[in-house]
Amino acid sequence: KLLADAYWQRGVVGRKQGVLDDAIADLKRAIELKPSRIDAYAALAECYEDKNDTAQAFANWQKAIAADATKPAWRYRFGKLLFERNNMGEASKHLLFAADEGEKAEPRPGWLASAEFLAGEVLKKSGKKAEAIERYKKFMEIAPTNSPERKEATQALTELGVPPKR
Secondary structure, eight states: OOHHHHHHHHHHHHHHHTTHHHHHHHHHHHHHTTTTOHHHHHHHHHHHHTOOOOOHHHHHHHHHHHOTTOOOOHHHHHHHHHHTTTTTHHHHHHHHHHHHHHHHHHOTTTHHHHHHHHHHHHHHTTTTTHHHHHHHHHHHSOOOOTTTTTHHHHHHHHHHHHOOOO
């Protein structure tokens, strides 16, 4: 009853099983018992994302990243939330970090293509044309051929003056 890591792991498993309310309760208990268990904040953020409670997800991603800003998957998820809130300046920092770190990883994480696309989007919106083009090109290289963002990336590249490949 006092083992924080057990509650954390049970919360992670609960989320994967779709019992979100139980998972949230377990993760909150883990944090209560051991506030330094920062992975529980990230898992809690994921639970709230699954429940479409972006305010709680946002708050918990902030706590997790404030404690450990070196995890690219966390930064990607937080950057994506910021992007969805139209906070391009902050989103850019997190998405660029995630994409750069994801490129170095072996094997490459499954979220990398999305991170590259979103990085291209924030760079384009902030007027950084050359950097946006590079991110869109990376996205096109690594994204699955059936990726829904391919059409948007092709259109963005065309708008940025890069003709589509034939």
